[in-house]
Amino acid sequence: MDTLFRIETDKVILSWSIVKKREVAPLNSQTPTPGRLHIIGRRYNLSFERIYRCDPPGTINSGIEVEAGPHLFEQTDYKVYARAKKGNKLRILHRDPVMTNNLNIEDDGKTLYGVINFGSQIGLTEFSLILDGEPEFDFLVEVFPSKLDYTTDYEKLLAEVQENLTGLALEYLRSTFQLGQEVKTPKPTHVEWLLLLRHVVDDLEQALQHIGQQPIRGLTRDPVNVRADRIKKIDSTVRAAARRGNGSGSFIPLRDNIWVKEKVMSQQARQTLDTPEHRWIAQQLLRLRQRISLVRREEAMNQRTERRNRVLSELDKLESRINRLSKQRPFDEVSSRLPTPNFSSLQLLGAPGYREAYRCCIILSMGLRIEGGPIKLSVKDLSLLYEYWCFLALLRLISKELNSNIPVKELFDIQQKGLRVLIEKGRQKSIEFSTADQRKITVSYNPRFQGESILIPQQPDLVITLDDPKWQRLHLVLDAKYRIDASPKYIDRYKSPGPPEDAVNIMHRYRDAILESEASYSKLDDRPKRTVVQAAAVFPYREQETDQFKSSLLWKSLDKIGVGALPALPDNTEYLREWLNLFLRQGGWALADRAIDHRGRAKIRDWRIAASEAVLIGVLRSSNVTQHLEWVLGNNLYYMSLLKTQKRQFAAKWLALYIPKFNGHGSVAYWAPIMGVEIVKRKEVPTPWGSGKDKDRLQVLYKLGQVTQLPKAIVNRDYDGKAQRFSSHRWTSRLALERAEILPELLIETEPEWRLYEDLMAMNQEFKLVPEKAMIQDPDVPSGRVWFVLEDGLKIRYAGASGYVLKHNTEEKYFMKLEEVLEYVKRVGAIANEH
Template sequence: MQTLFTIETAALRLTWSGPPRPARGSASDAGRPAPLVARALGAGLRLDAGGAAASDERDVVLEEETSYAVLVQSLSGEPVSLEHRDPVVVGGLVAADGGRVVHGRVRFGSQAGRARFVVRAGGRPEVELEVTVAPTKLPLSDVEAMRADVEAAAAGLSVASLRPATLAGGAREGRPAPPVWLAALAASVGALEDAVAEIDRRPALETVRPARAVRADRLRRASPETRSAARRGGMAGVLPGRPARLTDDTAAHRWIGAALDRLVSRLGALAADEVRRRPTARRESVRREIAGLEARLRRVRARPVLGGAGRAPAVPPLVLRRRPAYAAAYDALRAAERGLDLQSGGLDVATQDLAVLYETWAALVVVRTAAAVLGLSAPPRLAVDVEGADVRLRPDQAVGLAGGAAAVEVRYQPRFPAPPALLVQRPDLWLTVRQAGRNPADRNRAGRPTRRVVLDAKYRRDDAAGYRRRHGAAGPPEDALGTLHRYRDAIVGPGGEAGVVDLAAALFPGDDDPAFRTSRLWTSLDALGVGAVPLRPGHEGALRALLTRLIEP
C-alpha cells in the first residue's frame, strides 16, 4: 500500500492509500474530466498527490475491483465522516475516538466511471471529492461500446438506480426506463423548484369575465345577460354582468400542475414496487431518495399559483415558452420525462457493474452472432423485466433462430432444478443446436443428433505468468473453469440421464490472437468439451468460429 493522495483543510485530513498503479496519462488529455478533483466547501483546501504541489486537481486514477484504505482525521476536535450516495461503497468504514477518526476500506466493485464523496466535519461539508474509477480488463473504448450495444437493445439496461460510479448521459425523447428517469428527475427538481417559486411570486395572470350579479351603477360594460335583464326589469338594483377580473387559474398553471401530478403518481408507483422487493441497504437508499423527490414535488405542487381547478390543456400554452420562469419550468418538466441515449450531455447516470454489463452484452452478441451464422439479418430482441427501479434481461427466456437446415435456441439464465440432479444449476446461456439434415452418425455424447452447449460469461481474467505457463494464454480464473466442468457433468436430462451437455465454454474479456488459438483453453473445447472463448467488442471472431463449427453441417 502507498499513499495515493491526501486532502487537508482547517478541520480535517483525509489520507487515501492503495496499491501502486503505473501512470497512464491524464484523462483530461482526451477531453474527459480530470481524474481527481477536490472542491473546497469549507475553509481552505490543500491537495497533495504523490508529493506534487498543492492544487485542486491531480492525475490520480483508481481501479475497479481494488480495495483502498481510507483514513479521515479531525483537526478541530469535531466528528468527521466520508459519505457517498451508495451505502455499499463506504460500508467498510468505521468510526473511532468518538467519531474524530474514520478508517477502513472503500471498494467500488466491478465499476468504472466517476465516484463522488463528501467529507464532513461536525456535520458541515468540508470537501467534495470526485475520483475516476478505471476498468482493468478492458479499455474504456470497449466499455463504452458495450454500453452502446446494450442501450440499443433496451434503454436502461446498462444503467442502475444507485451504484458507486456514474457517467454522463444525453437526453432523447420517449418514456425512459426507471433508473434513467430517476436520474433525469433528480437533476431537474432543483430547477423546477426555483422556476415555480418565481412563477408564484410573479404569475402571468389572465383576464376572465365570469357571469355574476353586479350593482347597476358599477357596470362598465353591458353583457348580453345585462341587456336581457334590463329589458325585463329596467336598470335599477342588481343586474347580471361579466365584469373583467384577473385570475391565476390559467391554462399554463393547470398544465404545470397536471405534469407535476403525473410525476408524483409515477414516483408513488415506483416506491410501491420497491417496497415489495427484498430489502437491502442499497434499495433502502433508493427508497429514501424516491421519498425525498416525492416530498419536494408535492411541495412544489402545493404552491398557491398551481391551485386552479380547471382542466389542463393537452398542448402546452405559448406562455410556457415566452416568459423566462415559465420556460424554465417547462424545460425542467420535459427533462424529467426524457430518457437517455448515453451518447452526449451532462446528466449523471449510475452505471451497472461491469460484470453485469459484460454478461448482458455477451448474451446479446451470442444471439446476434448465431443469427449471422444462420444467415439471418435481424435477430429477435431479448425481453427485459422492470423491477422497481431496476431493469434486467428476463431470466429463462428463449430466443429461437431458424435458417437453412439448422435451428438454434438460445436460453438466457435457464434454471435446471436440483431433482434429478443434486444441485440447482443456472448457467448464463444454454444453446440447443438441431440439424435436420445431420448425418445420424454425427451425434452428441448422449447419442442424439442435437448439440447442447453451455456458455458462461465471466468478467474475469487471469494474466499471471503461472497461469499462462499452464494454459498457454491468459484466460478466465481456474475456479471458473471448474464451474464449467460442473455444468458439463451436473446438468442432467429430465429423466436423470447424464451427458446431455456437449460443450461448456467461458466467455471472458480477452484477445483472440494466434497465441490463444494454440492454447489449451481453446484446443480443449474439442478434446474435453470444456474451454474458454475470448470475447470483447471488435474481437468476436473466436465466438463466431465456435458457433459456425456447432451450427454448420
C-alpha cells in the first residue's frame, strides 16, 4: 500500500494511501496535467509539522504554499487514516456524506480510518478535518477520469454537452420566446456566457446588417431663425418669442394688431439616426466588447491547453466582429446620451432587424438559465455526463443524417427561473423524427419495457425505435458505459480495449429479454416476439490507428450476433455514425434480416417451406440396379414415363432414390435437386440399355444437380419392423424426406402433420397412416394427404387453411389449433374406455 500524501499538524496526523494500483486505460495525453493538493489552515495558531507528497517530483516535503499533488482517480479505493495527537474526537466532512460513509471511528473518536472511493465523480473536491467540533484544516484534491484524457476528451465532453444544450435551447427560444419584462436570473459563468455568444453572434450580426441597410430614422427639431411670415406652424416656441418680443430685426405688424420681430426662433424638424433605439443597441455592443475583453483576460491567466488556445483565438475573432459591427452605420452616428433604464419601444420589439437584435442582446445581458438534467448535474458524476452526451450526440447524428431538425420543444420546459432540460436519469424522454418515406424514428432516453410479455422490467439507457407502417416496430438498444477494460487479457480476446464483459453481457440480456406482443389477424401464434435487432455498449475510447477498431470482435459481433460495442467520444463519433447509417438507410426487409433468429423458429420456417417442395422418390431397374444407379450418378439424369394424372411430375423440386439393398436394407438413400425438366421420347434418353418397344413413349427427363447420399437413410420397414413392397415411384415432401426415419413417415408431408404425429406418439396412441392421392401443394398453405386412423375409429387429417378435420362415426369437426384436436382425442378415448 503506497502513501500518496501525509499531513501532520501539532494536533493531528492524516495519511492518504492507495489500496491497490489499478490499470488505467490508454489516454494518449500529450501534456500531462499535474495533480492537486491544496491545504488551507483553519485553526488559529495552527502549526504544520510535516507535509509529504509522493508526486510530482520536487514536492515531496514542500509546504502548504505548493498546490501540486499526486493524481487521484475515479473508481479507485483509497485508504484514509487520521489520528488525533491532542483532543478527543476527529471527523472528516465532505459535501457528499456518502463519500465518508465507510470511515470507522475507534479509540473514543481519536482514530479515524476507512476507505474512500470517488465513484465516477471527477474534478475538484474538498474535505474538512474537524477536531473537537472545530475545523483544523481543509484540503482540496482533484479527481481525474481514468478512461478519458483529462485535458482533451473530458473538456470536450463537458463543452459539447453544454454547447449542444445551449444551441437547442436557443432554437427553442426562437420559436417560443416572447420578449417582455426582464426576469432576474443568476449571473451566467464565463463559459455559459461564451456559449451563448457563440450561438447568438451570427443572428446578431445578421440583424445589425439589416438595420444598417434599412435604418429607421427619427425626427428631431432644431431651433432656427425664420422670417415671421414664413412660419407655417405656430408652436410654443413661436408664441413665447412673440409674447416676449424675442427675435431679430425690426418689429412688424400682424393680424389683430400683434407686433413681432422680423425673424423669430422656430423648431424645424429633420431626420436623424441618433434615435433611442440606435443608442440602446450601441450601448449593448459596448458592453459586449467589455465583457469579451474581461473573459479573454481571465482565460489568458489560466494554464494553457490546446482547447484554451482555441478559446482565446475565438475570443479575438468575436471581439473583432463586435468592433466592426459597432463602427457601422447607424451606430457610429449616435450621441453619447444613454437611453433610460429598462428602455424598450415598439420599434425595438417589432421592427424587422431591431426585433432580432433586441432578442440577442437581452439573452446575452440576462443570461440563459438552463436547469435540470446535465446542467443540474454540473461536472461531478462523469458516468451520467457521458450518458447525457451520448443521448445528445445521438440526436445530432440522426438529425443530420435525416436532414431534419431536432424537435426542441420536447427537450425544454419554461419555468420561472429559466428553461428546464427535460432529461433526467431514470425518467423516460422520447424524441420523434419523421422521414420522407413515412417512417418514424424515435430516440428514447431511459425507456422502461414492462408488461405481460416481460417478466423482469428492462430499462436501457438509449433506444432507437424504427416504426415503419408496413412493418412491425424494431428497436436498436444502446447503453452508455463509462467503463473500459484495457487489460492485456481483454485485448488478446477482443482485439481492442472495450467495455467490461459484464457490460457486454447486459446487451445480450436486452436483445433477448425485451419482448413485445403484436396485433395480428391470426390468433394461432399470439406469443410475444423479440423486437431488438442489435444492442451495443457505447464506451469512451479513441483508437490508436484509423479503422483499427473494425478488426475487433466487438465491432464484428454486432453484425454477426446482434451484440457488441461502439467507441464514442467528442470529435470521434465515426463508428456510431456508420452504425446508425446502416439502419437509417435500410428498409424493413433488410432490418429484419439482421435480427438474430431462434434456431428452432428458423428451422420451423425452413420446414414450412420444405413442406411445399415436392419430392419424387424414384426406383431403379430391378434387372440391373447397380447399372441404373451408376448411370444416374454419372449423368445427373433420371427419367420416368409421363403420366397425365400426376401433375406433381412438373412441380417436383427434388429427386430421391430408393435402393433395394443399401447397408442390408431397402432404403431411400440418395437425393438431388431437380435443376430442369424436359419431355422427350424414350429413344432420346441416352441410356446404356435399350428402350425396347417403348421407344416412342413420352418420358419426363429430370436434369439433376449433385447427387449425394442422405445424411441418414430412410429404412423400408413399418412400426412392426416389416418391409413393404416398393416397386414404383412415390411422392413426398422435402420436410418428410429430412425428418423421416422409416418408410411410412414419408407420407407425413407438412409441419402440422408432424406436430400431430409427434404428439400422438407421445400420448401412446395407436394409429395407422392411410394416404390419399398426391396433389400439388399450395406453397403458402400446404395441406396433408394422409389420414391418421386411431384404434377407436377416429380419423384426423390436416386440411391446410381449414385446420384439422376430424371424422368420428358420422360426425365431422374442424379445429384450428392442435391443442383442441388433442383435447378432443382425449375425450373420445375416455368415452371409448368407459364403454
